Amino acid sequence: MFDLTGKTALVTGASGGIGGAIAKALYEAGATVGLSGTRVEPLEALAAELGERAHVLPCNLGDAEAVEALPKAAIAAMGGLDILVNNAGITRDQLFMRMSDEDWASVIDVNLTATMRLCRGVMRPMMKARWGRIINISSIVGATGNPGQVNYAAAKAGMVGMTKSIAYEVASRGITANCVAPGFIATAMTDKLNDEQKAKINAQIPAARMGSPEEIAAAVLYLASPEAGYVTGSTLHVNGGMAML
């Protein structure tokens, strides 16, 4: 099941825990994978680990020109672009009363505007191919809100509305657009928490544990597959029951 042989996929934020797992899952399903991110070293390491169908495509998502160029670079490297996974994101957490315009703008730019630009950049090739998969990695906080994350939650909620609208426009052309909204996922970031902090988090999750990057990757793999062709405009919540939406 879920055979992506012959498909090409671009994954942003592939140097991170979740992005890396997504790239790996798509690769293992047979796809050629473009690994994008700002840090070249972990991307090279991941590409070496995966094999010859992996391509490193560094990009700073805060740089509009670089973002515009990324889909073209991906197509040049891989010969096509069938699957786009917008996974990259940044946080600039701050109490709303203290949130600066810069904190707001940088999170919106990278998490929402760059995602929009990449979606726009893949429209032509996907329309021509009459096939495409756009998967935007949102977040549970886009639906529930989170103190200290006004900017991040706004960007992640914005992503959902944007994805639905794109889904509407291109559904008749064999292109689907969906979101995956992770809850708490165990990554290098959460490893830094102490046991007490982890216990507090786990107490809020019916599954009583954090999710793994592989569990997010599995949701992405499904939405990327030919089998998910009738699923569009949806948000797949993968959060251990933390918010049942």
Added chain:
Amino acid sequence: MSDVAERVKKIVVEHLGVEEEKVTENASFIDDLGADSLDTVELVMAFEEEFGIEIPDDAAENIQTFGDAVKFISEAA
């Protein structure tokens, strides 16, 4: 009919699945040939590819009939 017009007509007929006779000088893609807004974007993409030209968005918006398309492409190609 010019070579450009023939090639444009072929694209329109294929893309919109309409009969050749309906593709007349003043036939509007949307009003007469059943295109939706996404179809018009795709037609422009197909014209760009066929004729190796670039049709800017503001020009594309003014291409509403078969005649508009032939005129624009004849001048651009």
